[in-house]
Amino acid sequence: xxxxxxxxxxxxxxxxxxxxxxxxxxxxxxxxxxxxxxxxxxxxxxxxxxxxxxxxxxxxxxxxxxxxxxxxxxxxxxxxxxxxxxxxxxxxxxxxxxxxxxxxxxxxxxxxxxxxxxxxxxxxxxxxxxxxxxxxxxxxxxxxxxxxxxxxxxxxxxxxxxxxxxxxxxxxxxxxxxx
Numbered sequence: 001x002x003x004x005x006x007x008x009x010x011x012x013x014x015x016x017x018x019x020x021x022x023x024x025x026x027x028x029x030x031x032x033x034x035x036x037x038x039x040x041x042x043x044x045x046x047x048x049x050x051x052x053x054x055x056x057x058x059x060x061x062x063x064x065x066x067x068x069x070x071x072x073x074x075x076x077x078x079x080x081x082x083x084x085x086x087x088x089x090x091x092x093x094x095x096x097x098x099x100x101x102x103x104x105x106x107x108x109x110x111x112x113x114x115x116x117x118x119x120x121x122x123x124x125x126x127x128x129x130x131x132x133x134x135x136x137x138x139x140x141x142x143x144x145x146x147x148x149x150x151x152x153x154x155x156x157x158x159x160x161x162x163x164x165x166x167x168x169x170x171x172x173x174x175x176x177x178x179x
Contacts, residue, residue: 022142022145025138025139025141025142025145026142026146028135028138028139028142029138029139029142029143029146031135032135032136032139033139036071036105036108036109039071040071040072040073041068041069041071041072045068046065046068046069046072046077049061049064049065049068050065052064052065053065059088059091059093059094062084062088063084063085063088063093063095063098063099065084066080066081066084066085066088066099066102067081067085067098067099067102068081069081069084069106070082070085070102070103070105070106070109071105071106071109072106072109073109075110078106078109078110079106079110081102081103081106082103082106082107085099085100085102085103085106086099086103089103097123097126097127097130097133100119100122100123101119101120101123101130101132101133101136103119104116104119104120104123104133104136104140105136107119108136108139108140108143111143111147113140113141113143113144113147114140114144116136116140117137117140117141117144120133120134120136120137120140121137124137
């Protein structure tokens with residue numbers, strides 16, 4: 001019994017907080033966002049890959065260029081990478097999972113979280129061990145949840161402001177006598 005109480009005292013003094021699944025998802029998202037922020041392609045790299053792709057438009061060069069673009073911060077470049085990567089998949093390119101992951105990443109960076117999540121699920125159905133797809137999947141869910149929470153907060157604030165405005169109008173309009 002003394003051992004049990006010693007064990008209990010030890011853990012009562014430690015400040016251990018269990019994280020909820022939602023908190024863990026948000027942490028995974030934060031980590032992925034940091035990684036993506038650090039992995040954006042340099043203009044020099046994009047220029048070099050574009051030049052290779054133009055001079056020798058083989059699928060491998062197209063993939064390298066498109067995959068680099070899939071981490072860009074420019075919406076136009078992200079859309080172009082999606083077009084190229086999806087085309088490679090449709091044409092039976094050998095590295096289909098990598099193409100799908102690049103496309104899912106570009107959708108994520110564009111804020112298209114449901115598309116990104118769906119693409120990750122397709123990858124994970126065939127390759128459940130794919131850590132990059134699992135990480136992006138979790139981040140996509142957390143991002144979509146955050147977006148929905150932010151929208152609900154905006155709607156609640158907007159509704160409160162509207163009710164206050166109606167109340168003020170009634171208060172001000174109620175003081176007048178009608179003829």
